[in-house]
Amino acid sequence: MAAELGLAAMWLAAALAALQLVAGAMAMNARADGTSELAPLVRPAAVLQGLLAAFAFLSLIYLFAVTDLSVKLVALNSHSAKPLIFKVAGAWGNHEGSMLLWVTVMSTAGALIALVERRLPEKTMQATLAAQGFVALGFYAFLLFSSNPFERLPTPALEGNGLNPLLQDIGLAFHPPTLYFGYVGLSVAFSFAVGALLTRQVTPDFARAMRPWILGAWIFLTVGITAGSYWAYYELGWGGWWFWDPVENASLMPWLAATALLHSASVLAARDALRTWTIMLGVVAFSMSMVGTFLVRSGILTSVHAFAVDPERGTFILALLAIYIGGALAVFAFRAGTVAEGERFSITSREGALVVNNVMLSAIxxxxxxxxxxxxLTEAFDVRVSVGPPYFNPVSAIFFFPMVAVLLVGPLLRWRRDSLARIRPSLVIVGLLLLVGIMVALLLSPIGILPGLGLVFAPALAVASVLPLRGRSLRRLPLATWGMVVAHLGIAVALFGMASESAFSEERLVAVQVGQTAEVGPWKVRLDGIQPVAGPNWTALQGRMFASYQGGREIEIDPQSRSFWVPPQQTTESALVTRWNGQLYAVVGNEAGDGKWQLRLWWKPFVTFIWYGGLLIALGGLLALVGRVIADLKRRHAKGRVAQRRKEAKA
Amino acid sequence: MTSGLKPKHQRLVLVLLALVAIIGAGTLAAWALRNQASYFYVPKEMMANPPSPDRGVRLGGMVKAGSLKTDPDGVTIRFLVDDGEAEVPVKFSGIVPDLFVEGSGVVAEGHLGADGTFVADNLLAKHDENYVPRELQDMTEAQKRMAIEETN
Incomplete structure (x- = not known):
């Protein structure tokens, strides 16, 4: 029953999305004096659509929770012997469920703007909601016609196929929803951009209305990427934290675009400059989310993320991609010329620095x-290549480090026009730090150029990021400024972690007998024994080891090599010992003969800073978001009071 | 971009700046890709046209039955990768993927050493039924049959 109700809700939601599109478009095209009769329907339609989509998604979660094996999706991806948390998370650990999650989040966001956003001219809002309906409609069509999550089996299965063991991790419960919130937040920014462009209302108000959504999306993307990186780090057992895998890039690209958009929107909100550029970035950011969805979900890449290998689905997503991006670019091409020129600024100004930030981020x-x-592309010509770190690292660094150099001074500059002479004391501090950094890096040589640059820039950036606090009352500083400081500090911290990890990591690969000791960096690791262990749906060989840091207290670690039986697969469970100054990373391999076992050990100094930095960046975003929302609420409250007073005075 | 410029000019300068950066990035990317993209070889191609030792490439084929040997250090393995027409010796130090066995398909990432041995930094094997390295997916049925016959 739940499956049928969910399906019905999905059809109704799709119909409402169509209504939202038509009514919104008619309202937008109504003459300036008259209003369309359908206009009052747009907001309620958006709200109801959000509720129905949420209902459909909850039905799916219910089906997974009770393991209803008459539903094809459940039978294919779940198993009655799974722990409940993974049953529930399994609802979005597959193609259909994850697409339903996508559209649910998008409709809920649409419902939210329909409910609360009142700053913009009503026509711009109608156009925005119409665009939102248009995007949603495509995804409903995709779900209903080629990826129905509620399809029943002719005869219920006796038992489910189980969930990919790599995905049976607490990380799964949070990782995809986090990224989807990010992708979808950008769809809202996109709708705003289209709405503003269609009604020629590219104003600071528009930037302020759009900004919380960009910030929200950006926070989720940051958290998603950080968590995904850490998850890959400990789950894959390869000791790496970023592989430039297409799927990782699929989440990085929207993040880069959103970061640029965030900064250009703040220029638009504060100074009414960079109007068309902000619109363009809004379109690009959402296009990158779509490209990300396409790369990950179309099956064009083979990876643990590619659920759909059905070519029809890939084609469908590609068609959606072409319609939305092509449509948005066409609107942009026709309307961008009519957007009036924004305010001007000098190159040495906050705007100037942010332009550099934007250009560099776009280049990366x-x-x-x-x-x-x-x-x-090359595969189309039957040449098979893969592109990895030797390409991505140096080429993106060419643009990354100049951007960091500008970031050292940018936040210190005033809007509109400034001179470097005014901020000379700060420049001297930062310059000295850079010099010290360079000398230390030279002393530590040989280290690679990129880690060296990272080690030079990270401390200088850490100091430069808090310099804007100088001479300001810390208690009266707006929350949004705190957000900027914390986020920039987070970049310094993450950069330090990355540089340190690649400059100072030590690796050891040995075969040892039980009782023998292996050394890696300051650690001594003794293999105490290997024993079989069993979990709810797996068995494993578990290495019992004792690790001691510089001859100190011994810590027990138990890396495993796990074998799952539904579906049959093996995974490597690494064991980590975290200290403030780094992590010991241990993996147990196969038996090497003569009672020896393969061990792979890493000592990674300050590797954890990468993820602390990522979390700091997200925290900075959160502070900025809260600060902006509070300021908006206050402004709205004040406006309401002024209006009321005026009314009273009139009376 | 001083305030002396007309508004139109500032916009033009900004657009040009963005275009230069993006085109610069694109050109740089294209140039770097030519040098850094890692090409996929099967043993026949690698024997006919060996890549230079400083170039990262990928080698794909079947692990020849009976060729897998472990060095005395217990962590270095040597085996032959075979495509039915040629064989390339491969050396790998590390923990092999779980489904890496003789007669199965493998993709080795690394470079061809000067002595003709392929030094692998990483081995990709079939993870499970659903996750197969792309190159292995396309390996012809004939090659698979041959590999199976050899194992029997």
Whole structure:
């Protein structure tokens, strides 16, 4: 029953999305004096559509929770012997469920703007909601016609196929929803951009209305990427934290675009400059989410993320991609010329620095995009290549480090026009730090150029990021400024972690007998025994080891090599010992003969800073978001009071 | 971009700046891709046209039955990768993927050493029924049959 109700809700939601599109478009095209009769329907339609989509998604979760094996999706992806949390998370751990999650989040966001957003001219809102309906409609069509999650089996299965063991991890419960919130937040920014462009209302108000959505999306993307990186780090057992895998790039590209958009929207909101550029970035950011969805979900890449290998689905997503991006670019091409020129500024100003930030981020985005799509392109000519770190690292660094150099001074500059002479004391501090950094890096040599640059820039950036606090009352500082400081500090911290990890990591690969000791960096690791262990749906060989840091207390670690039986597969469970100054990473391999076992050990100094930095960046975004929302609420409250007073005075 | 410029000019300068950066990035990317993209070889191609030792490439084929040997250090393995027409010796130090066995398909990432041995930094094997390295997916049925016959 739940399956049928969910399906019905999905059809109704799709119908409402169509209504939202038609009514919104008619309202927008109504003459300036008259209003369309359908206009009052747009907001309620958006709200109801959000509720129905949420209902459909809850039905799916219910089906997974009770393991209803008459539903095809459940039978294919779940198993009655799974722990409940993984049953529930399994609802979005597959193609159909994850697409339903996508559209649910998008409709809920649409419902939210329909409910609360009142700052913009009503026509712009109608156009925005119409665009939102248009995007949603495509995804409903995709779900209903080629990926129905509620399809029943003719005869119920006796037992489910189980969930990919790599996905049976607490990370799964959070990782995809987090990224989807990010992708979808960008769809809202996109709808706003289209709405503003269609009604020629590219104003600071528009930037302020759009900004919380960009910030929200950006926070989720940051958290998603950080968590995904850590998950890959400990789950894959390869000791790496970023592989430039197409799927990782699929989440990085929207992040880069959103970061650029965030900064250009703040220029638009504060100074009414960079109007068309902000619109363009809004279109690009959402296009990158769509490209990401396409790369990950179309089956064009083979990876743990590619659920759908059905070519029809890939084609469908590609068609959606072409319609939305092509449509948006066409609207942009026709209307961008009519957007009036924004305010001017000098190159040495906050705007100037942010333009550099935007251009560099866009360049990095282009590099990642080209590198990610290149193998797909050459495959069309029957040449098989793969593109990895030797391409991505140096080429993106060419644009990354100049951007960091500008980031050292940018936040210190005033809007509109400034001079470097005014901020000379801060420049001296940062310059000295850079010099010290360079000397230390030279002393530590040989280390690679990129880690060296990272080690030079990270401390200088850490200090430079808090310099804007100088001479300001910390208690009266707006929350949004705190957000900027924390986020920039997070970049310094993450950069330090990355540089340190690649400069100072030590690796050891040995075969040892039980009782023998292996050394890696400051650690001594003794293999105490290997024993079989069993979990709810797996068995494993578990290495019992004792690790001691510089001859200190011994810590027990138990890396495993797990074998799952539904579906049959093996995974490597690494064991980690975290200290403030780094991590010991241990993996147990196969038996090597003569009672020896393969061990792979890493000592990774300050590797954890990568993820602390990522979390700091997200925290900065959160502070900025809360600060902006509070300020907006206050402004709205004040406006309401002024209006009321005026009314009273009139009376 | 001083305030002396007309508004139109500032926009033009910004657009040009963005275009230069993006085109620069694109050109740089294209140039770097030519040098850094890692090509996929099967043993026949690698024997006919060996890549230079400083170039990262991928080698794909079947692990020849009976060729897998472990060095005395217990962590270095040597085996032959075979495509039915040629064989390339491969050396790998590390923990092999779980489904890496003789007669199965493998993709080795690394470079061809000067002595003709392929030094692998990483081995990709079939993870499970659903996750197969792309190159292995396309390996012809004939090659698979041959590999199976050899194992029998």
């Amino acid at each position: 985005l282009a590099i990642v995009l080209v590198g990610t799509l290149y193998p797909l």
